[in-house]
Amino acid sequence: MDSARPAVDALEAQRAAEAAPPRRILPVIVGAQFAGTSLWFAVNAVMPDLQGAWGLPPAAVGTLSSAVQLGFVAGTLVFALAMVADRFPPTRVFLACSLLGAAVNAAMLLADGSLPLLVALRFAVGFLLAGIYPVGMKIAAAWFRERLGAVLGVLIGALVLGTALPHGLRALATLGADGQVPWQAVVLAVSALAALGGIATAWWVPDRPAVPGARITPRALGAIWSDRRLRASVFGYFGHMWELYAFIVLVPAMAASRVAGTGAVSALSFWAIAAGFVGCVGGGLAVRRWGSAWVAQAQLSTSAACCLLAPLMLSAPMPLFVAWLLLWGATVAGDSPQFSALTGRNAPPAVVGSVLTFTNCIGFAISVVSIELFVAAAQARPLAQVLPWLALGPAAGLWMMRPLLRRRTDAPA
CATH class of the missing domain: 1.20.1250.20 (MFS general substrate transporter like domains)
Known part of the structure; x- marks a missing residue:
């Protein structure tokens, strides 16, 4: 038995290493x-x-x-x-x-x-x-x-x-x-x-x-449409993508409307976009108590409200303007991990890779449309008239997410 002990110890050490990756x-x-x-x-x-x-x-x-x-x-x-x-x-x-x-x-x-x-x-x-x-x-x-x-x-x-x-x-x-x-x-x-x-x-x-990874199959598109909960998470993500990248592209214009100089505009743009890190990590912590669907709904609702408040906030006192921009940055990106988790969890196991691939591709294609539309609109009209229309995406996403909110079965991921 003693002669077998080193092999057993080695196997246990290997399992421990696999269970706990190096720091x-x-x-x-x-x-x-x-x-x-x-x-x-x-x-x-x-x-x-x-x-x-x-x-x-x-x-x-x-x-x-x-x-x-x-x-x-x-x-x-x-x-x-x-x-x-x-x-x-x-x-x-x-x-x-x-x-x-x-x-x-x-x-x-x-x-x-x-x-x-x-x-x-x-x-x-x-x-x-x-x-x-x-x-x-x-x-x-x-x-x-x-x-x-x-x-x-x-x-x-x-x-x-x-x-x-x-x-x-x-x-x-x-x-x-x-x-x-x-x-x-x-x-x-x-x-x-x-x-x-x-x-x-x-x-x-x-x-x-x-x-x-499984091979990509067009059957995943049928699964997206036929499964009610999967459809809810995917279309919620699409609404999120309508807003997210247009926001990132327009942040420097928002900053330039209130501060002067390349350095000041770049610094404010950095903090507004980087606030999304807090939203992602904070959302991950909140999921343990509330579940992914409710956290995604809260963040998508907040970012939609930020869109609608733009006409007031663009001319608000500077501290309020900065707080609004940081809140928007935190919530517009903070729901990204939750939509990824919801889509992966609700997709049929046989096509989960295909569902995630098609969902990402369609979402980024939607972002191209919104970027082109809102950059063109921002050149033709004041930002205060343009930014509220970003709320269309979150509003549609929230409407489509309703099946995920009727039962809290998504809990803590």
């Missing part, structure tokens, strides 16, 4: 997700500089933002159909997409004002983000199966922080060298961070066996 794993994955997703709206943070240097039209902010979203839709479909993250080690996929995304993002410095080239580069960045954001989720799911719900909130919060980061870097750049730090430095800093995130993941996060 470094989650911070590295979260940090890499944060760094990689900073590529998403890197151009938006320096858009005033690009318009001044290259004479880009006002509509360019919408065009370039939409290009990233469309690239992400295309990338998500291609990666899912080709089962890239199942055929290759996920950390290597994450590394490759982070390095390529960083290079493509930096290549915009060579665009020399060519809007078609910038659109192509932003589309490519969006395509490569499909190998960063969803693949990062897959890596986390392999390591944290038992508490994925809580981890999901932190990871999506990291995505929100990454989205805000370029604005923060632009604000910091105005503090140095008498505010003369060139916009190119901000773009290169974002690229460097994204590359480092990919390297950190490949270096410090070993690949772990994951549940193989």
Whole structure:
């Protein structure tokens, strides 16, 4: 019996290691997700500089933002159909997409004002983000199966922080060298961070066996429509996506309506978008008591109210304006993890991967429509007349979510 003891001890140690991932794993994955997703709206943070240097039209902010979203839709479909993250080690996929995304993002410095080239580069960045954001989720799911719900909130919060980061870097750049730090430095800093995130993941996060992804099947579209609770969660998410990215794109315009100077506008934009991290993490904590559906409803209702209050808040005293903008930022993004959890939980197990893929793709396609509409409207009309219409998405989402709220069966994820 004594001779068998070392083998038993080794087996127990292996099981313990699998049950408790090394402490470094989650911070590295979260940090890499944060760094990689900073590529998403890197151009938006320096858009005033690009318009001044290259004479880009006002509509360019919408065009370039939409290009990233469309690239992400295309990338998500291609990666899912080709089962890239199942055929290759996920950390290597994450590394490759982070390095390529960083290079493509930096290549915009060579665009020399060519809007078609910038659109192509932003589309490519969006395509490569499909190998960063969803693949990062897959890596986390392999390591944290038992508490994925809580981890999901932190990871999506990291995505929100990454989205805000370029604005923060632009604000910091105005503090140095008498505010003369060139916009190119901000773009290169974002690229460097994204590359480092990919390297950190490949270096410090070993690949772990994951549940193989099922092939994408169009049957999932039928499941979305025929299952009442799944339809409720998916259409709630669609309403959320109508508002979310249009808000992110329009935040600098809202900030510029009240503060002057590139640094001040960038700083306020950073904090407004970054507040979504608090909403994601706070929502994850609230789920333990109230359940995902009720938390998503509360946040979607609050963000809808923020849309409707825009005409008053845009001219409110500065402290009230800032509080409104931060509350909106926290709630417009904070329900993202809950809709992901609800959709995954309500989807038939046989097609859950397909449902999530199609839901994400349709949601991001909706965001393209809303970005184009609201950027064009904001150029033609005052913001106070435009922003309330963002509430249409949350209102429709809340109406469709009613089946999820009749019974609290979604509880604590």
